[in-house]
Each structure stands twice: as C-alpha cells, then as structure tokens.
Amino acid sequence: MxxxxxxxxxxxxxxxxxxxxxxxxxxxxEPLTLDLAENAFLCLVGPSGCxxxxxxxxxxxxxxxxxxxxxxxxxxxxxxxxxxxVVFQQGALFTWMNVxxxxxxxxxxxxxxxxxxxxxxxxxxxxxxxxxxxRRYPYELSGGMQQRVGIARALANDPEILLMDEPxxxxxxxxxxxxxxxxKRIWQETRKTVLWITHSIEEALFLATEVVVMSARPGRxxxxxxxxxxLSADPAVVTSAEFVRMKADIFGLLREEALAAQKQxxxx
Amino acid sequence: MSAVNSTKAAARRSRWLNLGSFLALLAIWFLxxxxxxxxxxxxxxxxxxxxxxxxxxLTLVKNGYQGKSLAYHVGxxxxxxxxxxxxxxxxxVPLGLWMGMNESVKAVLDPPIEITRPMPKLAxxxxxxxxxxxxxxxxxxxxxxxxxxxLSISAMQAVRGVGQRKIQxxxxxGASRTTIFRRVIFPASLPGIFTSIRVSIGLGVTMLVGAxxxxxxxGIAFMAMSASDFLLTNVxxxxxxIMALIGYLLDLVARAVENRVVHWGGKEG
Numbered sequence: 360m361x362x363x364x365x366x367x368x369x370x371x372x373x374x375x376x377x378x379x380x381x382x383x384x385x386x387x388x389e390p391l392t393l394d395l396a397e398n399a400f401l402c403l404v405g406p407s408g409c410x411x412x413x414x415x416x417x418x419x420x421x422x423x424x425x426x427x428x429x430x431x432x433x434x435x436x437x438x439x440x441x442x443x444x445v446v447f448q449q450g451a452l453f454t455w456m457n458v459x460x461x462x463x464x465x466x467x468x469x470x471x472x473x474x475x476x477x478x479x480x481x482x483x484x485x486x487x488x489x490x491x492x493x494r495r496y497p498y499e500l501s502g503g504m505q506q507r508v509g510i511a512r513a514l515a516n517d518p519e520i521l522l523m524d525e526p527x528x529x530x531x532x533x534x535x536x537x538x539x540x541x542x543k544r545i546w547q548e549t550r551k552t553v554l555w556i557t558h559s560i561e562e563a564l565f566l567a568t569e570v571v572v573m574s575a576r577p578g579r580x581x582x583x584x585x586x587x588x589x590l591s592a593d594p595a596v597v598t599s600a601e602f603v604r605m606k607a608d609i610f611g612l613l614r615e616e617a618l619a620a621q622k623q624x625x626x627x
Numbered sequence: 628m629s630a631v632n633s634t635k636a637a638a639r640r641s642r643w644l645n646l647g648s649f650l651a652l653l654a655i656w657f658l659x660x661x662x663x664x665x666x667x668x669x670x671x672x673x674x675x676x677x678x679x680x681x682x683x684x685l686t687l688v689k690n691g692y693q694g695k696s697l698a699y700h701v702g703x704x705x706x707x708x709x710x711x712x713x714x715x716x717x718x719x720v721p722l723g724l725w726m727g728m729n730e731s732v733k734a735v736l737d738p739p740i741e742i743t744r745p746m747p748k749l750a751x752x753x754x755x756x757x758x759x760x761x762x763x764x765x766x767x768x769x770x771x772x773x774x775x776x777x778l779s780i781s782a783m784q785a786v787r788g789v790g791q792r793k794i795q796x797x798x799x800x801g802a803s804r805t806t807i808f809r810r811v812i813f814p815a816s817l818p819g820i821f822t823s824i825r826v827s828i829g830l831g832v833t834m835l836v837g838a839x840x841x842x843x844x845x846g847i848a849f850m851a852m853s854a855s856d857f858l859l860t861n862v863x864x865x866x867x868x869i870m871a872l873i874g875y876l877l878d879l880v881a882r883a884v885e886n887r888v889v890h891w892g893g894k895e896g
Contacts, residue, residue: 421795441801451792454891455814464810465800498894516800 367394368552369418369436369520373427375577376413386577387413390426393571393580395520400546400553400589402563404613405573405581406620411556414578415522418554419445431520441469444513446523451509452497458484458508459493465516483511486545503534510542514549523555527562539565540594547592560609564588564602572612575620582612653677675861680868683861692850692862701869704847707763708835708877711770712827719778720820726779727786727816728808740776748773749837756841766838773834774827778820785819786812818892821885828881832874847873 376388388410395401395418403411416422418429420439429436431443439445444465453461459480466476484493487507497505506526513521527535543566546553557563563570568589572582586605588596596602660667660676671679687697726733752769759765789812797811839848851866885892 419795419799421798439795439798439801441799443799445796445799447792447796450790451796453793453796453811453814454894455817455889464797464802468797468800468802468806496891498891512796512800522799 366397367430368397368399369395369429369431369554371395371414371418371427371429374414374417374424374429375426376410376417376422377425388424388578391578391580392427395552395554396569397552398550399569400555400567401569401571402555402557402567403571403573404557404560404563404609405578406575406613406617407558408576408620409573409616410576410578411573412524415445415524415554415556418520419443419522441465441516442518443520443522444516444518446506446509446513446521446526448525449502449505449529452505452512454497457494457496458489458500458511461497461508462511462515465512469516479515480511483515486514487511487541501534502530503538506530506538507541510545514545514551518551520552520554523553525556525558528558535559535562536594542566543589543592546589560606560613561597563609564605565597570609572609573616575616575623581616582609584609672858672860675864680861680864684865687862687865693844693853695845700845700847700850701873703845704835704839704870705873707766707838707846708770708831708873711767711835712774712831714767715771715774715778715827716824719775720782723779723782724786724813724816726783728812733783736779740779744776744780748834752838752841761841761843766835766843769838770831770834774831777823777827777830781823781826782816782820785816788819789815818889821881821889821892825878825881825885828877829874832870832877836870 371391371393373390373392374388375386375390378385378387387408391414393414403414405411413422417424418431418436420436420443431440453464456464459477462480462483463473463476466479467473471479481490481493484490487510489504489507489511492500492504497508500508509526527538530538539562546566555563555566564586565588567586570584570586571580572584573579574581584605586602588599588602656674656677659669660671660674660679667676675683691697692700722736726736748769751772752765755765755768759768793811793815794807797807802810835846836848839846840852843849847866847869851863851870854860854862854866
C-alpha cells in the first residue's frame with residue numbers, strides 16, 4: 360500500500376505508562392507496540408487523555424515508560440536528543456530571544472559557531488516565510504507566526520525525527536489550513552520522519568502517510584490507516600471521495616472512543 | 628494596532644490625572660499655610676508654607692546642615708543604601724538561583740531564611756549596634772538583612788516558575804545543563820528577579836531611614852530627626868521630601884533598567 364520505505368526509524372516495544380501510585384495511579388497507556396517507519400508522516404489521533412502526548416514525550420525522552428522501551432535506529436532512547444526535534448503546541452519559544460536567536464539556539468547548543476548558526480537560522484526562517492520578522496520577538500508575532508518559529512527552530516538542528524504535539528491546536532481555522540499546506544510542502548521537501556499528534560481528523564488525513572487511531576484511556580491502538588493524500592500537492596484532495604470516506608471511517612471510530620472517554624469522566 | 632493606540636491614550640490620560648492630583652495636593656498645602664486670608668490655618672511650627680520650605684531648601688544647599696553640606700548628607704545616605712543593596716544583590720540572587728536549581732541547597736537554606744523572614748529587622752538594630760558599633764557597618768547590615776530574604780526567595784521562586792516546556796524544548800535542541808541555565812533558566816527568571824528588586828528598593832530606603840534615625844551624625848534622615856529636636860519644621864520637611872524623592876528616583880531607575888533588560892516580561896510567546 361505505502362510507496363515509502365518501511366524500515367522502522369523508531370519503534371515502541373511494549374510501551375506502557377502509569378502515572379502516580381497506589382489508588383491514585385492512572386494507567387495512561389496499555390502496553391503498545393508501534394513502528395514509526397523511516398520517512399513516514401505518522402499521525403496519532405485519539406480522544407483527550409488517551410496517552411498520545413505521553414507516547415510522544417516518551418519518544419522525545421522527556422518521560423520514561425513504565426514498561427517496555429523505545430528504540431531509535433535500534434538504540435534505546437534514554438533522554439532528549441537533538442536527533443529528535445520537538446514542536447510544542449505553544450509557550451515553548453524563548454520569549455527573551457528574537458526569532459533569529461530562537462532558531463539559532465539548537466545549532467549553537469550543538470556546537471556550531473555563531474556565524475554558522477546564524478546562517479542556518481536564516482535558511483530555516485526563510486523556509487517558514489518569516490525573513491522580515493527575524494529581529495522580532497515572539498510576543499510581537501501572531502500565534503501562527505510563533506508556531507512557524509517553533510517549526511524552524513526544530514528543523515534547524517536537522518533532526519532525523521520531528522515530534523509535533525498538536526502544533527496547530529491553538530490556531531484559528533484559516534491559519535491552521537495555510538500552515539498545514541506549508542508543513543506538507545516542507546515534509547515533501549525534507550522527507551523527515553514525523554510523529555504528529557492531532558485532534559483533527561482532516562489534518563491527519565491531509566498530512567499523514569499513516570494514521571493511528573487510539574482508544575480512550577488507557578490508550579491502545581484501535582486502528583491503522585494508510586492514506587495517500589500526503590503525497591499530493593493539491594489542497595483540494597480534501598474534497599475527494601476517498602478523503603471523505605476515510606474521514607467518515609475515522610470519525611466513527613473516534614466517536615465510540617469519545618463516548619467511552621466521557622463515560623470514564625462521569626464515573627470518576 | 629488600535630489596542631496599542633488606546634493603551635497609549637489611556638497612558639496619556641493617566642499622566643494628566645497624576646499631574647492633576649499632584650497639583651491638587653500642592654494647592655491644599657498652599658491654602659492651609661497661606662497668610663492671604665488673614666493668618667494661616669495651620670501654624671508654621673506644624674506645617675510651614677511651600678514657599679518657606681523652598682527657601683529653607685535653598686539655604687540648606689548654600690550653607691549645609693550642622694557643618695556638613697546637604698550633598699554630603701544625601702551622599703552618605705545613598706552610599707549606605709547603595710553599598711548594602713549591591714552587596715545583598717550579588718549574594719542573595721545567585722544563592723536564590725542555586726536554591727531554585729538544587730533541591731538539597733534549598734533544603735539547607737530555606738529554613739533559616741523562612742524562619743527569619745517575618746521578623747521585623749529593625750528590631751535587631753540595638754543588637755547590631757552592640758556588635759558593630761554605631762558606624763556604617765551596623766546600618767549596612769540592617770539593610771542587607773531586610774533585603775536578603777526578598778531577593779533570595781524571589782530568585783528561587785523565579786527559577787522554579789520557569790515553564791517546563793521551555794526547558795524541554797532546550798533539552799530537545801541539544802542544550803547542556805550549563806547552557807540551559809545560562810540561556811533559558813536565568814533569562815526566564817529575570818522578570819521575577821526585577822520585581823523583587825523594585826520591592827526591595829522601597830524596603831531598603833525604609834530601613835535606611837530607620838537606621839539613620841538612631842545614633843548618627845550624618846545622613847538625610849539624621850538631618851530630619853535632629854532638626855525635629857530643634858523644632859526646625861522647615862528642615863524636617865525638606866528632609867522628608869528628599870527621602871521621598873530618593874525612593875521615587877531609585878524606583879524610576881529600576882523600572883527603566885527593567886524595561887530595557889526584560890522588555891518581554893509578562894508577555895507570553
């Protein structure tokens with residue numbers, strides 16, 4: 360089905376996560392195995408609290424799994440690493456640095472000279488279309504621009520995997536659509552391996568080469584789909600019959616889970 | 628953009644209101660003390676007129692007070708405050724940052740600071756005079772004691788308040804612990820540190836005045852206190868106004884530095 364190479368860039372092996380202890384403990388993730396194929400754009404969708412972000416945080420190295428392990432290129436992940444770039448939803452930019460300094464932070468931290476880091480920053484700032492805003496500070500930018508900075512900053516280290524935790528969730532619909540098109544272009548250009556978390560079914564179908572639907576807490580894999588729209592350059596794919604059909608499928612799956620999640624909430 | 632304009636308009640209006648309220652106070656002072664309507668309402672012994680106070684000020688500038696120039700009295704006060712403030716700043720802030728970074732350091736230093744924090748430090752002055760005499764040391768120590776908890780605890784809390792996501796972002800970008808401290812945690816703590824600096828300037832000036840009221844022969848608060856013994860109300864008021872002005876100007880300087888250094892403070896991005 361997929362036209363992309365299928366070697367696993369990263370692999371979750373029997374990964375589970377339990378927060379807290381005793382009676383207050385919460386099982387966020389059931390033991391779960393999942394491959395992130397090289398050059399894949401994998402979208403995780405699922406109801407709130409299903410452990411999607413936990414999964415991403417474990418691969419990022421911010422959290423350790425309760426059981427199982429995560430491998431990248433066959434090597435266990437033990438902590439954060441510049442080979443895995445992370446883009447957050449919001450609030451992660453360095454507010455005391457301007458755009459250029461934010462983007463140059465990674466190259467500087469990984470040992471590049473100031474001149475080299477500045478050159479890299481200029482390149483990625485151009486890629487996300489913020490050249491005229493390079494000397495501005497994050498608080499002078501709109502939410503969409505701030506997310507572009509976050510993306511450029513993560514790309515500046517030339518990571519092998521990009522981890523994106525609902526990067527567009529706080530943006531308005533129009534900005535979000537434009538940025539989705541831009542992310543698609545950047546992915547088609549760079550072919551980074553991406554793990555992307557979203558609530559939006561359309562976003563997942565539009566961007567992903569693989570969509571993994573997760574169940575309500577404790578998180579399990581409920582379904583895997585391999586949409587083909589990521590390779591298209593046409594924003595109008597979203598109106599194709601195939602797109603609409605898959606959207607309805609995922610919608611159905613998520614609805615069951617959302618109802619289950621709601622029941623859990625009320626039971627507490 | 629319109630939001631920016633309306634804040635500017637609001638700021639302009641506030642400035643006019645500030646000025647108006649200041650002028651009104653001055654007018655009340657003038658009316659209470661003027662002889663224009665057949666004798667002042669308040670006797671000059673209790674409240675001399677603004678004109679008389681201005682006169683006294685000029686005389687003090689020309690002749691000084693008790694053998695020392697007015698500039699000397701102001702200078703020695705500023706010296707005491709400045710030295711105590713700078714010494715405390717360079718010890719308390721790094722220590723607070725360290726407490727914020729290291730749980731063990733916090734566990735050791737937190738109890739002594741927290742226990743002594745509510746104690747009114749001026750109450751220690753008699754003891755400090757026995758220990759250090761009535762010279763400069765006891766005054767500087769009393770100011771430092773008052774400022775230390777504020778500056779150290781605020782620095783600690785500022786560190787602990789740094790957003791987890793910013794630290795995670797820096798980690799994922801490959802930053803070492805030192806880089807994270809130097810380029811993320813320290814700058815992110817600066818707004819909190821500056822807030823405590825401004826609070827401690829107000830408190831520091833208060834402590835300075837308290838210390839100078841007791842057993843000194845120079846300083847602006849000493850001038851006011853000693854003039855009060857001779858019922859030189861004019862001199863007392865000049866002293867009070869100068870102290871108010873010092874407090875105000877120091878805050879102005881601190882705010883200007885703050886706006887320059889942490890222009891992004893309080894604005895999330």
